[in-house]
Amino acid sequence: MTTSPQLSVVVPVFNERDNVAPLIHEITAALRGRAPADGGDFEIVYVDDHSRDDTLAVLQQLKAEVPELRVVHHVTQSGQSTAIRNGVKAARGAWIATLDGDGQNDPADIPKLIAERAQAAPEVKLFAGWRVNRQDSGSKRWASKWANAIRSRMLRDDTPDTGCGIKLFEREAFLDLPHFNHMHRYLPALMQRAGWKTVSVPVHHRHRTAGVSKYNNLNRALVGISDLRGVAWLIKRGKVTRVEEV
Template structure:
């Protein structure tokens, strides 16, 4: 029935969820692929789950997964990848600092690539946040040689067959292009809009935006060395 599923990780975002519903509903009316939405509630302790259930009850294209406890963004994305059944999967943050309509820009190119990621043009974040992200992206590129300028952009489209083969660990959401490239898939980055956070609080600080990713680079190098990749020529 659906061709594309948008994963929306949620952790204590009750102030944003009604706007998420409105914006994603508007997007489903203009989407170039028939689109479903999957909330992944990452152990929220506020009223997020009640709002998610209400949204899903009144919109048939919305569904949810509710974690027993907070496990982090990478776990939420991984759970979404494991759950979706559509040929294409994407994700967007519930703070809506990126625009759902920009998924159409990414979907234009997905036929010829395994992953298409947004690049936040004219970012509306603080100086410290922008600089720490720029440094972290530079360090990651030096380790992975993925050529990506902004892997932290929370707007991506991936062919589901590639997404399901990504061996996720905590922090690996920043390495999605590199992990797709390990599968010999091609990746592309496309400029997208960026907006200030309207409500709620950011979940990432200096540690998990800069120092944490540096440590994750070493985990990626180990995984790259050990990664198993094969193609079946024939069966009998």
Template sequence: MNYQFTIIVPVYNEEDNLLRVEKELLAYTQIATKTTKILFVNDGSKDKSQALIEAICSRHDAFDYILFKENRGLSAAIKAGFDYTTTELVGYIDSDLQTAPEDFNLLLAHIGEFDLVTGVRSNRKDSFVKNMSSKIANGIRRAFTKDGMDDTGCPLKVIKTDYAKRIPMFKGLHRFLPAMIMLQNGTTKQITVQHFPRVAGEAKFGVWNRLLGPLMDCFAYLWMKKKYINYEVAKKK
């Protein structure tokens, strides 16, 4: 099949969620506005996630996977997904499914005129502490990057693949994807999407790595912005 869109699904110890991921993403491929394939990136899970992933991929041609030798973190998983994507568009969704796959169609509706479209979670179904720490972290990041984004932690994004492959990823930079597209003179848009409570598994981020991590990463971003190489070819033979 001539696929147009790849959804990256980072996985780390999510055995309790994967059958639901299979069901919901398979259903989405039937209603997607672009022909869609799924790419699991197993970030060195220690549970039964890999066995489940391999079983899922054996059942469906549109499902593939990458397995890391060891846990390398969310940014590395997203970066690997970008590297192995061959479609013109790429997106990602967390394997906890706190966002809805069908909302990808809302983002895809705008990707023609923008280079990245990201979700903004409405009526977040998280704890007060988690919501407040995310709000503070987003405020800090927005002050540094001036990217105008309200919710860069939303795990629902669509990006033109040629832009995604040029992002110089490092640990923590998944929070800065809109800003990194803007460094390439790309355009961004945010769209309100649904949000749901986690129903299985455990959250991988706590209060401290939602606050201290983004603050330190802001300084890394400022260094990146100062050193970033960006060019356009005017003519070639």
């Protein structure tokens, strides 16, 4: 590509070698041939979080057949939030679509998010996927239900599902947010803290068909408690000041 694309699809991965190729082909199938404003002018930025399997080698091989693909590699494992941020920093598009690397998000929903953006007000900077029919285990759905209820009560972000990996947001607005580990789970609240509006959009959700989950209910809960308190503190201490040049 000689010019900057309008959309960058950022996908963080860690030990997902069997999910890489199918998901990349689904992304290209969903976006190639569309009008530029509808997502047809795009790049794919994969961020390998220092995988211990051959995920990186698979990505390097795919670059030969997928011209839209770019690959960023973490020299040390740094976590999903850092992978997303580094992918966004490397991205050239003004708008970013994110997907989880496990294949549970459906790339066919990206045009749906773009269509929502086309009819939204300019102050809406985040379109968050909402998994209305989750395909996870009963225990994971139960844990997420309670976590979402507690988060919503504390942060009042009016978002039914902040853990969904598929999102569409403005690159500049995202990079202006405070960065910390696990911040990707609180994007609606952080965007609203910055003075922007957010919209939740129903999307598909699929079973994981390869690889294993990198999280369990216990480690999610333990880190979630301190994260939630920290985000609540940020919101309480935050102040939005609009500026104009005169």
